[in-house]
């Protein structure tokens with residue numbers, strides 16, 4: 001689906017205003033041919049402005065794109081990767097968390113397990129998926145499926161789009177810290193290749209719980225951070241309005257994460273963001289995943305490859 | 319300052335303090351403290367002798383890494399490892415202060431170089447690898463150095479095949495190192511998986527307070543998990559949860575006792591009994607002690623007629 005007319009994001013306003021101006025002039029054009037030159041100039045101006053805005057996105061602009069209400073979510077990718085994908089449900093201990101989606105499918109020539117966090121599109125879905133924040137049972141459901149994939153030697157792809165773990169009472173009572181920690185513990189030693197893709201928000205421990213993988217890819221406008229920029233602003237600046245400063249300081253963008261050596265590759269999005277063309281971004285993402293699965297196939301010790309990757313991360317003076 | 323000097327110095331200071339007769343207000347305040355829980359006025363020297371536990375209500379005051387090591391390990395047995403590992407500022411992070419200034423401040427406040435001390439020692443004669451976190455340094459937060467020191471002590475335990483004890487006390491991941499801090503959860507957990515697969519005992523001790531990224535990694539991965547009485551332990555902070563769910567949480571929410579009731583930890587052990595408990599647990603898991611062999615069962619021939 002290519003979405004229809006979308007309300008502009010804050011940083012897109014100058015572009016939207018210029019567009020309105022052009023449209024108004026174009027309506028007058030049949031009555032006033034002298035406007036042609038002016039419209040031509042404005043179109044040139046529009047293209048320049050577009051290039052300069054999207055070429056210089058700030059971290060906070062990308063955050064807005066990453067959270068765009070029309071951004072494709074995990075299920076939108078699954079439907080496009082393989083319309084015949086088969087969903088697996090439940091943690092086998094009493095709960096099926098809709099915020100964590102697990103499915104078996106064909107991805108090109110590969111048969112894979114995909115596990116991803118899911119946000120909701122409308123109010124009902126949003127509440128059902130708890131705004132993309134899994135419960136501890138969701139992480140345990142993911143792990144149950146990881147083990148299934150390992151048993152049948154299926155590569156695993158995780159799709160990450162979550163604000164983070166859920167700060168709730170039952171989530172604590174059901175030990176979400178342990179659920180996350182235990183996923184890290186087990187992911188470290190799974191005997192199959194694992195690739196993760198940050199689709200939108202890579203929020204803290206909730207993201208990492210399915211993110212300890214051989215290869216980490218990020219969509220161009222996705223973000224990955226240790227705490228939400230809002231959380232960081234209210235703790236360090238004690239002012240929730242300092243979100244932009246928090247975004248800049250924490251280095252949350254795909255390029256910054258690549259420069260820090262955390263992620264392996266960046267998946268380019270349609271101009272303005274993935275929400276402008278779902279089919280295109282799904283196709284591009286699929287191609288990237290397959291390219292990196294091919295690459296991981298050349299590794300003879302996939303566990304060693306994964307643990308070595310994380311063992312090296314850290315910056316200190318020795 | 320060397321650890322041994324630190325212990326010696328403190329002993330000397332205690333003695334001179336006792337020798338003094340006339341006290342200034344400051345000195346008077348340093349001598350007396352009101353219990354955070356029962357408000358009883360306590361003489362600091364008595365409190366220290368009682369391992370910073372209120373003699374009246376058993377409130378466990380927070381203690382630093384050095385005191386912790388002194389209490390747990392046999393005298394003069396502790397050998398610090400990776401003492402010179404210190405933080406750099408990879409993100410050039412700046413909030414209201416620069417990260418570099420905050421590191422200096424943390425150092426001046428606590429006298430420590432980082433939020434954790436690691437090393438080898440004996441606990442009641444049993445050789446172990448020991449790591450103790452210190453909330454007094456940067457809220458015990460985990461950045462690259464804490465993650466690396468934890469990982470190295472895990473690797474040492476693996477190499478020497480020694481039981482590992484980690485005493486946690488932390489507000490969580492250190493935001494000033496951004497995503498690098500988050501990745502320390504992955505690094506430490508992956509290292510623990512190797513230790514686990516080699517069947518080496520890891521005892522995790524949770525103390526006031528243990529939260530966030532530390533809970534969501536090595537702290538919750540102990541073969542045995544012990545908590546100190548009253549310690550607050552969780553992933554998300556109480557205030558954040560109350561704001562999210564818009565309701566008041568029970569008073570004992572996220573306390574050690576609450577976690578025990580909800581099946582998250584093995585036991586709550588008071589501070590004075592911790593060394594003996596750890597020693598007993600080590601003995602019960604020792605690979606050197608042989609289990610009795612199964613007794614041969616006498617075969618009775620099967621009667622066919």
Ligand SMILES: [Zn+2]
Pocket residue numbers: 353354355356357358372373374375376377
């Ligand atoms: Zn008391």
